[in-house]
Amino acid sequence: MNxxxxxxxxxxxxxxxxxxxxxxxxxxxxxxxIFGFLGANGAGKTTAIKMLCGLxxxxxxxxxxxxxxxxxxxxxxRRNIGYMSQRFSLYEDLSPYENLxxxxxxxxxxxxxxxxxxxxxxxxxxxxxxKDQLVSALPLGWKQxxxxxxxxxxxxxxxxxxxxxxxxxxxxxxxxxxxIYEAAHQGTxxxxxxxxxxxxxxxxxxxxxxxxRIQALDTPGKLKEQYQVSSMDEVFLKLTx
Amino acid sequence: xxxxxxxxxxxxHHIFRDKRTLLLLFCMPIVLVILFGFAITTxxxxxxxxxxxxxxxxxxxEIKNKILSxxxxxxxxxxxxxxxLEQAFQEGDTKLAIVFxxxxxxxxxxxxxxTVQVIADAxxxxxxxxxxxxxxxxxxxxxxxRQVTGVMPLQIQTETRMLYNPRLEGAYxxxxxxxxxxxxxxxxxxxxVTIAREKEFGNMEILLVSPxxxxxxxxxxxIPYVSIALINALTVLxxxxxxxxxxxxxxxxxxxxxxxxxxxxxxxxxxxxxxVTDTQQTALLASMLGLMMPSVLLSGxxxxxxxxxxxxxxxxxxxxxxxxxxxxxxxxxxxAGMATIWQETLILAGTTVLLILASVAKFKxxxx
Amino acid sequence: MIxxxxxxxxxESTKALQDISFDVVQGQLFGLIGPDGAGKTTLFRILTxxxxxxxxxxxVGEWDIRKDYKKIRKQVGYMPGRFSLYQDLTVEExxxxxxxxxxxxxxxxxxxxxxxxxxxxxFKDRRAGALSGGMKQxxxxxxxxxxxxxxxxxxxxxxxxxxxSRKEFWDxxxxxxxxxxxxxVSTPFMDEASRCEQIALLQKGKVLAIDTxxxxxxxxxxxxxxxxxxxxxxxxxxDLNRYDRTAxxxxxxxxxxxxxxxxxxxxxALRQYLAQQGxxxxxxxxxxxxxxxxxxxxxxxxxxx
Numbered sequence: 083m084n085x086x087x088x089x090x091x092x093x094x095x096x097x098x099x100x101x102x103x104x105x106x107x108x109x110x111x112x113x114x115x116i117f118g119f120l121g122a123n124g125a126g127k128t129t130a131i132k133m134l135c136g137l138x139x140x141x142x143x144x145x146x147x148x149x150x151x152x153x154x155x156x157x158x159x160r161r162n163i164g165y166m167s168q169r170f171s172l173y174e175d176l177s178p179y180e181n182l183x184x185x186x187x188x189x190x191x192x193x194x195x196x197x198x199x200x201x202x203x204x205x206x207x208x209x210x211x212x213k214d215q216l217v218s219a220l221p222l223g224w225k226q227x228x229x230x231x232x233x234x235x236x237x238x239x240x241x242x243x244x245x246x247x248x249x250x251x252x253x254x255x256x257x258x259x260x261x262i263y264e265a266a267h268q269g270t271x272x273x274x275x276x277x278x279x280x281x282x283x284x285x286x287x288x289x290x291x292x293x294x295r296i297q298a299l300d301t302p303g304k305l306k307e308q309y310q311v312s313s314m315d316e317v318f319l320k321l322t323x
Numbered sequence: 324x325x326x327x328x329x330x331x332x333x334x335x336h337h338i339f340r341d342k343r344t345l346l347l348l349f350c351m352p353i354v355l356v357i358l359f360g361f362a363i364t365t366x367x368x369x370x371x372x373x374x375x376x377x378x379x380x381x382x383x384x385e386i387k388n389k390i391l392s393x394x395x396x397x398x399x400x401x402x403x404x405x406x407x408l409e410q411a412f413q414e415g416d417t418k419l420a421i422v423f424x425x426x427x428x429x430x431x432x433x434x435x436x437x438t439v440q441v442i443a444d445a446x447x448x449x450x451x452x453x454x455x456x457x458x459x460x461x462x463x464x465x466x467x468x469r470q471v472t473g474v475m476p477l478q479i480q481t482e483t484r485m486l487y488n489p490r491l492e493g494a495y496x497x498x499x500x501x502x503x504x505x506x507x508x509x510x511x512x513x514x515x516v517t518i519a520r521e522k523e524f525g526n527m528e529i530l531l532v533s534p535x536x537x538x539x540x541x542x543x544x545x546i547p548y549v550s551i552a553l554i555n556a557l558t559v560l561x562x563x564x565x566x567x568x569x570x571x572x573x574x575x576x577x578x579x580x581x582x583x584x585x586x587x588x589x590x591x592x593x594x595x596x597x598x599v600t601d602t603q604q605t606a607l608l609a610s611m612l613g614l615m616m617p618s619v620l621l622s623g624x625x626x627x628x629x630x631x632x633x634x635x636x637x638x639x640x641x642x643x644x645x646x647x648x649x650x651x652x653x654x655x656x657x658x659a660g661m662a663t664i665w666q667e668t669l670i671l672a673g674t675t676v677l678l679i680l681a682s683v684a685k686f687k688x689x690x691x
Numbered sequence: 692m693i694x695x696x697x698x699x700x701x702x703e704s705t706k707a708l709q710d711i712s713f714d715v716v717q718g719q720l721f722g723l724i725g726p727d728g729a730g731k732t733t734l735f736r737i738l739t740x741x742x743x744x745x746x747x748x749x750x751v752g753e754w755d756i757r758k759d760y761k762k763i764r765k766q767v768g769y770m771p772g773r774f775s776l777y778q779d780l781t782v783e784e785x786x787x788x789x790x791x792x793x794x795x796x797x798x799x800x801x802x803x804x805x806x807x808x809x810x811x812x813x814f815k816d817r818r819a820g821a822l823s824g825g826m827k828q829x830x831x832x833x834x835x836x837x838x839x840x841x842x843x844x845x846x847x848x849x850x851x852x853x854x855x856s857r858k859e860f861w862d863x864x865x866x867x868x869x870x871x872x873x874x875x876v877s878t879p880f881m882d883e884a885s886r887c888e889q890i891a892l893l894q895k896g897k898v899l900a901i902d903t904x905x906x907x908x909x910x911x912x913x914x915x916x917x918x919x920x921x922x923x924x925x926x927x928x929x930d931l932n933r934y935d936r937t938a939x940x941x942x943x944x945x946x947x948x949x950x951x952x953x954x955x956x957x958x959x960a961l962r963q964y965l966a967q968q969g970x971x972x973x974x975x976x977x978x979x980x981x982x983x984x985x986x987x988x989x990x991x992x993x994x995x996x
Contacts, residue, residue, distance in 0.1 A: 121823035122853035223725050247881050248850065251726035251894065252983050253990055255942050263925035270871060279854050280882070283944035284924065302945060313944070315882075322855045329791035333780065340779040341816075525773035529834075530737050532764045535792045688760070690741045 086113040088240050088271035089134065093143030096129050096248040105294035106143060108264065111287075113239070114227050116262060116272040118282045118302075121291030127275050131242055134273070135165055148239040151246070161189065164233035164241040168248060172229050176219035178209050179219060181232055189236035203231045214289050223254030229263055234270065243274040248279065259284055279315040288314070290321050324533055332541035333650055336545055337517070348513075352555040353504045356562050359497040370395060370418040370454055373411045375402040380428035382437070386465055390421070395457050412444055419443050419454050498563035498625035498653035502556050503585070503644045507618055509552040510586050511593035512610040514544055518597035519606035528690070545590045549583075556582045572658030578651065581664075584671050585647040589614075591678035592643075598685040618644035646670050692717040692842060692873040693738065695984035698747035700733055707733040708744070709896045709939065713873060715889070715933050720868045723877040724982070731877040732772055735846045738875070739769045745970040751842060768840035770831050771846040778820030781831055783810055786837060793838035803870060804833045807863055825856025827961030843867065844874040849883065863884045881983035892986050899989040904982060911980030911988060913938065916958065919946040930968045936960065941987060946974075948984055 089111040096104040104126045111117040131266055132138035134147055136156035147164040149306045165171075172181050179200055186196035197287045202215045207227055209220075217225060226246060234241050243262075247255045259281070266272050273286065282288050282302060289299040298321055305317045339345060372390075376383050381391070389631035390396055399417055402408060411417045422440040424430070428436040439527040441458050494583035530540055556579070571578075592614060600606040619625060621635060622644035628636055639645050646667040653659035653667075661668070693715035700708040708730045708967050715721040723731050733830040736742040738751055740760035749756045751763045758863055778961075786808075790797050801808070811829050813823065819830060828848055833841060845864075849857040861883065865876055876887070884890050885904040892899040892907070918940075920927055927947055931940040938950040958975045967971045980988075 122855055123851075125853075172931050249727035251729075251990065252881060252987050253941075254726070257943065260928070263928070267925055277851070277853060277857075278880070280944050284942060319858065322853075326794060327791045329788055333777065333784070334789050336780055336784065337777070413904045432695060524775050524778070526775075526777065527771060527772045528736075528741060528771040529789070530792070531741060532767065532769045533789075534765050534794060681770075690736060 086112045087111070088115070089145070089147050089273065090115075091134070091143070091145040092231065094133060094140055094145050095137065095142035096126075096133055097141045102294050104133070104140075106145075106295045107291070107294075108232045109289055109296060109299055111273060112265055113269055113271055114269045116274065117268050117284045117289065118277075118285030118288035119273060119275045119291070120318065121183070121275075121287055125291040125292045125322075127291055128244065131244060131273075131275070135163060135242060136160055151211050162239045164236070164238040165244075166229050166233040166241070166246055167244040169244070172217050172225060172232060174208055175216055177216060178204060178207075178220070178228050178242065179213045181228065182235055185232050185235050191236060199235070203235065207231060222248045226250060226254070226258055227261060228275070230258065234265060238270070240271040240273060242309055245275055245277060247276060247278065253279075279313065282314040282318075290318060327539045327543055330535065330539065331546050333543050334517070334543060335549045338551070339456055340642050342515075348509060349558075351508070351554070352501070352559050353562060355505065356498065356501045356559050357566070359501055360563075360567050361533065369397040370450070371399040371416050372396045372419040372421060373408070373417055375405065375408065375420065375422045375480055377425040378427035380424050382428040382431055383423045386423075386439075386462065387421075389461050389465060393457065393461060395454070403634075407462070408442065412442075412675055417444060419458070421425055436676055446597035464635065497545045498559060498567070499648050499655060502559050502582070502623070502651060503622065503624065503647050504615070504618060505559060506552050506582065506586055506647075507589045507592075507644060510545075510548055510589035511596070511614050512607065513548050513551075514590055514599065515596040515606040515610050516595070516603050517544055519600050519603045522601050523603055531688065531690070537688060538683075539595055541682075541686070545594070549586055549590070552589075553579070553582065557568050569655065571655050573654035574660065577661065578654045581647070581650050581654065581668065581671075584668065584675065585643065585650075588647075588671055588675045588678065589645045589686070591675055591682055595682040595685065598687070613621050617642050622648055624648060643671060645676050692719070692753060693721075693875060694750045695734075695738070696748045696750075698734070698744045698749055700737065700742065700744050702728075704993070706896050708737075711747070711896075711898055712900065715873060717873055717965060718868065720864060720874045720876070720886075720888050721882050722890040723875065723893055724881060724884045724890050724986070725877070725893030726879050727889050730751045730896040731893060732846055734893075735769070735771070735844050735875075735877065739767060739844055740764060766841050768835035768838065768843045770835040770843075770845045770848055772850065775826065776819040776831060776834065779818060781816050781818055783815040785830060786833055789834040790837045795838050796836065797912060800837050800839045800889065803839055803867075804836050806834050806866055807836075813943050823856075824852045825859070828852055828856065828860060828879070829863075830837050830858070836867070841873065843872050843874045843876075845874065847877050847879065849878055849880065857883070881981070884982045887913050890982070892982075894986075894990055894993060897993070899986070899993065902917060907985050908980050911985050913950040914957065915984060916949045916961070917943070917946045917974075917976050917978040917980045918949045918950070918961070918965075919974050921972040922967060927965075927970065928971075930965065930970070934961070934964055936964075937987070938954050941984075943981075945982075948978065948980075961992075 083170065087110050091110070093106045094104060094108070095102065095106050095139050097201050103277070105274070107130060119127055119131070129138065134145060134152060136152050136159045140153065147159055150162065152159060176184065182200040182203060183196055183197040186200065191199070207223060209228065211284050212220065217228070230246065239272065247258055250258070262272055262274070276282065285302065287299065287301050289296045291297065298317070301310070302314055306312065306314065309317050309320050311317055374387060376387070391398055396419070399411070402411065408420055411420060420442040422442070424438045427437045439462065441455055443455050445451045521530065531537070560571070564571060593610065596609045596613065597606060598611055621639045622642050623639065624644070628639050628645070631639065650664045650667045653664050695714070696712050698708050698711040699795065711730070711734060723734065725731055733742065737744050737756060738749060740756050740763050743757065753768060754762045756763060759828065777788070780788065787797055790800070807829050811826055811833070819827065822830065832848065835845070837929060848862055852860065864876065868874060878884070887904065889901070889903055890907060891901045902910065918927070918931065924942060928940060928942060931937055931947055937950050938952045940947050940949050949961070951961070961975055963971055
């Protein structure tokens with residue numbers, strides 16, 4: 083195992099007027115790690131992710147993602163990350179193939195590469211038969227898998243997943259996690275938020291945010307030990323109450 | 324009744340808390356009327372022209388006199404050759420050149436035919452067409468004073484239809500049209516959009532499940548906008564009166580009653596739209612394309628109905644705005660009473676009843 | 692209190708509900724458990740008379756959903772899934788608006804909403820749009836309760852809400868149940884199912900099972916084992932999926948839930964296999980199945996032709 087750092091944040095802060103949404107958070111994520119970024123509604127998770135993706139300027143502190151400064155090197159930064167949100171960024175009125183081709187195109191992959199690569203992804207997802215159907219006709223679970231493939235189509239070093247699994251059935255959710263594991267295994271760093279505490283256990287390490295600050299950061303096992311409870315759910319409850 | 328009032332109260336809260344829409348609702352009428360009144364219908368005065376008169380005979384002198392005394396034109400200089408024409412236009416401030424052919428008067432006497440060339444600087448197409456229109460009007464006038472029988476085919480390039488003020492009427496002629504557009508905008512568009520908003524946010528489901536009658540939901544939506552629409556109509560009338568000296572020869576009470584009738588028509592249109600749309604966006608698009616465009620283009624507001632192709636003339640009959648524009652013009656400018664406008668009023672009233680029946684039939688007590 | 696018999700409902704191309712039947716007893720907390728697209732929302736809309744079923748019968752209280760829709764609408768409290776209140780009205784204005792249109796006042800039903808309302812009362816002058824997810828949910832529940840309904844329909848009230856607020860929300864439901872209100876609630880979170888007295892597992896418009904949470908857990912057909920080792924989860928899962936005796940292997944938190952194709956000698960054989968694959972500190976323990984285990988078992992059975 084190498085210990086390259088994929089994400090490093092030092093005193094990262096964001097204020098909206100008098101309100102401090104993210105308050106001096108510091109952490110680092112290793113390459114190939116699955117990092118769970120948890121917190122209650124309104125704890126500042128989304129703001130933090132937006133800053134790490136270079137979509138929002140921090141009010142203070144610094145951070146680098148994939149070796150690029152999130153403040154100054156946003157261009158290079160964005161080419162090296164993938165992002166998937168709750169309302170996945172798929173075009174419903176395009177086919178899965180067209181979606182992949184489009185994202186490949188905007189990330190500047192050569193046309194010659196896009197086609198075989200898109201075909202390989204579709205075959206792997208088991209979407210080959212449906213490659214020319216509109217995305218809107220696909221079941222939710224497949225859309226999620228496709229959205230993840232789209233987000234990682236340009237082989238980014240880091241993929242940000244913002245509550246990617248809400249509302250899908252338990253089997254599909256596990257298939258989705260299987261994809262995440264696989265990507266992490268191949269060296270992609272995964273940064274994920276979720277409301278399913280049980281999913282937090284799938285992460286290598288988790289951080290729990292409470293009103294803008296990171297209150298706990300460790301492996302699920304150690305956190306449970308530290309708070310003397312048997313599940314992440316209880317860790318979460320103890321911390322946020 | 325208490326439930327109904329609670330609903331109206333809630334609507335008023337919505338309107339007053341959305342500062343941007345509020346601003347739009349109250350400023351739009353003012354901006355629109357001033358825009359139409361000033362920016363677009365301003366008459367042109369003292370446009371600089373050059374004249375090349377190759378004849379310099381009694382006829383051309385008379386025409387020149389008429390042109391220069393009209394108040395629209397100011398002679399920049401008299402040219403002596405055609406080569407000077409280009410030079411004059413390149414100086415930039417020359418709007419128009421008039422060239423009389425040689426032996427103008429003789430041609431007129433002998434063949435009843437003479438040629439005047441009018442060259443306009445078309446970089447400002449609107450000004451150009453207005454000016455050429457003025458010139459051709461003056462020439463026509465001259466022709467009539469000569470009482471020449473038959474036609475005098477003056478070779479002049481004239482634009483017969485003008486984009487913004489085809490009738491060359493005064494600013495206040497726009498007021499009825501502006502009132503129409505605003506009433507339609509506020510009543511139809513705003514109601515359809517706010518009903519769609521209830522659906523979009525999932526509130527409609529609760530309202531349907533509540534003991535509140537669907538008709539109460541719709542009326543509750545409509546009433547605040549009726550009041551705003553009436554206030555807007557009064558604002559526009561006042562601006563027309565105060566700034567553009569618009570006469571109000573008819574009865575104000577009658578005019579307001581007719582406004583109320585047209586508001587009802589617009590509201591029922593808005594409600595009909597809202598029964599078939601589920602999102603604010605589609606409601607907005609449907610009312611813009613389905614209501615605003617025809618009202619602006621086909622109602623006689625901007626383009627005279629008489630000069631439209633027959634098919635469009637026919638279509639214009641089903642546009643309520645057309646009838647309301649006729650009614651309001653008749654009352655405001657001609658001082659007409661019910662005796663003159665009862666037909667148009669009846670058409671509007673009939674349309675409204677039909678639309679209300681249609682939307683009541685379409686309005687669902689369920690979600691599909 | 693709620694009777695659903697053979698309800699069928701189709702949209703253009705999809706069958707949203709296929710022959711759904713269940714009964715909810717007065718005062719019961721009944722859960723509809725299933726992922727998105729299972730038909731939960733359609734079912735709620737049918738029971739709140741907002742949609743008509745294609746086939747089948749349903750009654751809420753003594754009233755038929757087709758004929759007596761007006762009476763049902765007066766008697767039920769409904770919180771739709773997308774319900775987001777009026778964002779530009781304050782907490783208090785929202786509540787009193789819903790009270791008034793249902794012909795009552797906040798004071799009249801205060802006893803019912805008191806426990807919930809005291810939590811949001813400090814923010815009563817704040818616009819609903821500025822509330823956090825959990826607060827919004829509480830306010831929405833108050834609005835649904837303000838006319839003291841006999842039956843409460845809650846469509847995914849805890850979706851998008853953090854675990855703490857979710858837990859509080861379920862505690863509130865328990866209190867309401869004590870007040871004698873019949874509650875039908877839907878959720879995609881399997882772990883919330885055990886908070887209900889009776890649950891129906893829904894998937895793709897079909898009922899997979901109806902039972903008490905305990906009954907559902909007990910009906911798991913095979914011995915279930917929890918497996919973990921010191922290697923990472925991905926490796927463990929891959930090795931288990933390659934193992935020829937594996938019937939099912941799903942990750943659950945930090946371990947894998949495993950069932951075997953054979954009846955005997957399961958843990959010994961598995962331990963041996965994993966050791967061969969290089970796993971150390973292997974722990975294999977018998978385990979009582981959870982609702983989620985059972986749901987996945989039923990799902991895979993559905994998928995088989």
